[in-house]
Amino acid sequence: MKIRTRFAPSPTGKMHVGNLRTALYEFLIAKHEDGDFILRIEDTDQERYVEGAVDIIYRTMEKTGLLHDEGPDKDKGFGPYVQSERQKSGIYLKYAKELIEKGEAYYCFCDKERLAGLKSVVSEDEDGEAKEITKYDKHCLHLGKEEIAANLAAGKPYVIRQNMPMTGTTSFTDAIYGTITVENEELDDMILIKSDGFPTYNFANVVDDHLMGITHVVRGNEYLSSTPKYTRLYHAFGWEEPVYVHCPLITNEEHKKLAKRSGHSSFEDLLEQGFVTEAIVNFITLLGWSPAGNEEILSLGELIKEFDYHTISKSPAVFDMQKLRWMNSEYIKRMDDAAYYAAAMPYIDSAVRRDCDKKLIADLVKTRIETFCDIAGLVDFFEELPEYSVEMFTHKKMKTNSENSLEVLKELLPRFEALDDYSVAGVEGLLTGYIAEKGIKNGQGLWPVRTAVSGKQSTPGGAYEIMHILGKDESLRRIRLAVEKLEGSLA
C-alpha cells in the first residue's frame, strides 16, 4: 500500500523547529517509499489563529523543499485541506453524532462553573502554584433522551464528549516506543465537538486522517499520552488505525522544551541569524535520528534515500547551537561561487562601504564564518582602522617587537610609495623581495605590515590581500600612522 503522511500544523505563528522536524520526518517517510505527503491546516482553534501564519507555513515548506502532493492550494484529492473549511459541511458533527448513536459519545451541557467545581488541588509545585486535576464525572452521560432533546431545542450550549469505559485497558503500538497499555479509568471523557461547533484537534485529527487515508501518523511524543484516546476513537468507528510514529522531543540546553525565548526556536529565527536553509534542514533531521553511515552532511535527496523511521531514537535531543553553527559552516564552504557571492555580498556591502575588491573579501571570509552574520565582525577593519596598541607589534613567535617593526615599516614606506601595482601579486612581490633582501623571516616582515594596515591581532587574509583591498592611499595612510605610533611610543 502506498504510504501517505500528512503535516498538520496549526496556524498560530512562527514555524517552530519541532514542527519543522515533524514535517521533515513525515516528508521523508513518505518520499523514502515514493508515497504521498499531504498538507492539512488545523485551524479549529479560533482563539489562537494568527493572521499570516498560513503563509509562513507555505513559505517554509517551499523554502525547505518539503513540497506536498496534496494540500489546500491544490485542487485535487479529497479537499478541502483546511479544517475550518471542512467544518462548514458539518462533517465532524456528523461523525460525532454517529458515535453518540453507538453510545461512544454523548452530549454534555455542563457549564464552566460546574466543571470548575470538579477540580481538586492535588499538589503544589516549587513556585507554590497549585496543580489541579479534573476528570469529568460523566454527569451528562446519564441525561434522559427527553432532557437532551429539550436542552437542544432550547438552544442550550453543549459539547460532545467521548464516552470512555470505566474498566479494562487500551493498547496501541507505536513504531518507535512499542506497545503501550493504559487503564481505561485513566482516560478522561475528552471533548470532541466544542460549544462553538468546531471539533477539537483530537477529534478532527482522527476523522481527517481516516478520510484522507493517512497510513503513518507522525507527531511529537507529547501526544503519546493521548494516543489511547485516539485508539478508542478508531475502534469506535471501526476504522483501521494508522502506524504511529512518535518522535522524541527537542529541548534546549537546559533539557526543557524549546521555548520562544531561547531565540532559536523557530525556522525564521534561524534564518535571521544567518543560517542557510539546507543546513537547518540537515541539522534538524539529525535531532532524533542518525544515518547508518558516518557521513552527516546530507542533502534532502540523500536524506530521502537514507531515512528509515524505524531507527528514530526514543530519547529527547538537545538543540546544540554549536553543532548547527559547524554544520552551517560546512554548507557555506560547499556553496558554489554564484550562490555564495549572492548570499555573502549583502553582508559585505553593508559592512564595507569603501569601493574595493569585495569578491576577494568574500573569498577570504568564506572559510572563516559559521553564519553570514559573522562577516560584519571580521571585515570591519577594512572600513575603519580600529584603535590599537603598539603592543600588538610585539609577537614572540614572529620574533618582532616595536623596534624592528618600526625599522621594517620605515624601510618599506618609500617602497610602497613608489609602488603602483597594488594587486595582490604586486604587493606580494614587493614584500617577498624585501624579506629576501634583508634575510629575515616572513613573520618578521609581514607581521608589522599586517598589523599596521589592519590594527587587528587576526584578520581574514594576510598583508598582501589586505593592502590590495585597501588600495594604495589607505594602505600608505595606515602605515604612516603606525610609524608615528611606534615613534611616539619609543621616544
Added chain:
RNA sequence: GGCCAGUUGGUCAAGCGGCUAAGACGUCGCCCUCUCACGGCGAAAACAGGGGUUCGAUUCCCCUACUGGCUGCCA
C-alpha cells in the same frame, strides 16, 4: 499527586548477550602557516544506581533515582 515515556562522554549518537564501547560537534595538543581560519594528525572524555537471568551483561527482567511529557471547550 496520577499516568506514560526516557536515561551510552559536555552535546548529537552507533551498539541490539562476548567489542580495546564507533563516528560527529565542542574542548585540548601537534603540523601547516605572515595572523585568524581552512586542511592534516592525535588526545582527554560515557554505558544513572542496585538487584536478578546467564558461563558472560551497555544490551534481557525487576526495583530505585533522576529527567521529560500529559493531566485544557490548545494543539
